[in-house]
Amino acid sequence: MLAYAIRRSLMLVPVFLAVSVIIFLILHFIPGDPIDNLLKVGSSPTARAEIEARYGLDKPLPVQYLIWLGNVLTGDLGTAIVARRPVIDLIGQALPHSLALGGLALAFSSIVGITLGVIAALNRDRWPDRAIMGGVLVGSTMPSFWLGLMMMLAFSVWLGWFPVSGARGWSSLVLPVLTIGLGGTALVTRITRVSMIEVAQKDFVTLLHAKGLSPLRIQLRHVLRHALIPVVTILALRIGWILGGAVTVEVVFARPGLGTLLIKALAQHDYPVVQASLLMLAMAVMIGTLLGDLLQAAMDPRVRAALA
């Protein structure tokens, strides 16, 4: 297992390099020049060259890339062009908010989604199943920004339970976490249910019944274990998605976070910030897939054997 974990982690190195090249290049092909924003109208070409030299933009692209990569690897993400502060500080401010929001939303959708999925599968085609799957359908068709606004209206404006917006204290996290978490819950519920029903039809489950084990024990100790394997993979893949995809929810609730940082930097053509935020999100996706693979290997000896 340890050898597998190490090997699987090393596989991320080439992926990281490829991603870094793409992130570095994309921004050089986007039209619009941030230097223009820094120059006063009517500045001389010398002033422009001076600024380009300061940011290293006068060197050939491959050299720029290697310098950038070297800096990134040593923890230097550059200086924000607009905010004129170290990018690492901006990321450092945004990341905890994103992690708290994403982590709690993921925990919420895992716990609630798996529970609901199991209840639905155990009561297949009876009313609890129909009720849950009806709720899932409604939940998965509501756009998160709209859901966020509605919850804000109900719980903040009418009931006054939670703050309308901002990032002060735990109570301000409740509505954004619910908004993101509910969408994930619908997905997790559906996959858990389908997966449980599918596994329950396998031969080995028939044999478990033939051994005289109780149906509930078979469902919870054997079927659920198998059913969770795809669920875990999907949850792990959502780690990256939740960190970056939370941007609409961050905007609705006026919360700081990676998504907001990225959108603002894009609008301002603030290259170093865009690059750093994209890199963070890409790494979140990579760590998510890594975690998913490791969990899968931990849960299924056949996966370990195939990769040994």
Add this chain to the structure above:
Amino acid sequence: MSPLLELQGVSVAIAHAQLLDGISLRLDRGQILGLVGESGSGKSLTAMAAMGLLPLIGGRVTTGAIRFDGQDMVQMTEAQRRALRGRRIGFITQNPMTALDPVQRIGAQIDVVSRLHLGLSSAAARARTLELMTQLRIPEAGAVAEAWPHQLSGGMKQRIVIAMALAGEPDLIIADEPTTALDVTVQAQIIQILAALVRDRGLALLLITHDMGVVAQVCDRVAVLYAGRLAEERPVDPIFAAPAHPYTRALTLCIPRDDTARGALHGIPGAVPTALNYPSGCRFHPRCPKAVSACSATQPALVAYGEDGRVACHLPGPGAP
């Protein structure tokens, strides 16, 4: 003495399809009853019915009684049936490759039966598991008990499934085509193991198979199913010497023999009808070489035939096909 397992006029339906129609069988202790027939004749369904596992596949017994040791399983509560499964009735499935839980170690899958049904501690259950594995000639039982299912061969897995079936000290074992998925050399070993269990422990074995060779080798009695009905049920020697039902006769002709000419393997023309389009009268009549007009008109009743046998045919007995 009452039989250990007795099916009396058992009919089974899934949704609206009547898949088994009035099946009657009896099996005594120390006996092997072979249940034969082509795929789709209802053999596995009979096994599921005798295990009380029909609800798993959405089926139910519509009429008849399934008596185990004198008690009707159809009338039992689900808890009572569950107490029999694994304890007094062991089950061996068709495909050992998919019969074991792939994410649980071998030993634990056997242990659970004796812990659940015999109330053994985990240490005692493991000791019993290792003993059973050794009796079934599984080499290095201790290491195998700690292995995962995917690390074992098909034949070894089937021995593990047999060990699971034996762990509750059952009186009856139902084996649903226990050798179909195995190599020919391993098939013989598994059949010998099962026959030895019946001989040494006085178990009863319901052996479902489509291999007439295996039937001739180990069974005491044979029941032939066709399209959800019993065609013939007799002791093994007379049934092979002089099959009464044309379908049984056709099945015995399918066994390749030394004097079968090269390239002259026998088959039965046509296929088993499905429950959606069962023919009228005798369900075998469209494929039967002896069929007369009565065969398509009326269903032949199951009547006594020969010594301790029964057959459902308008024209039973030998005769040129």
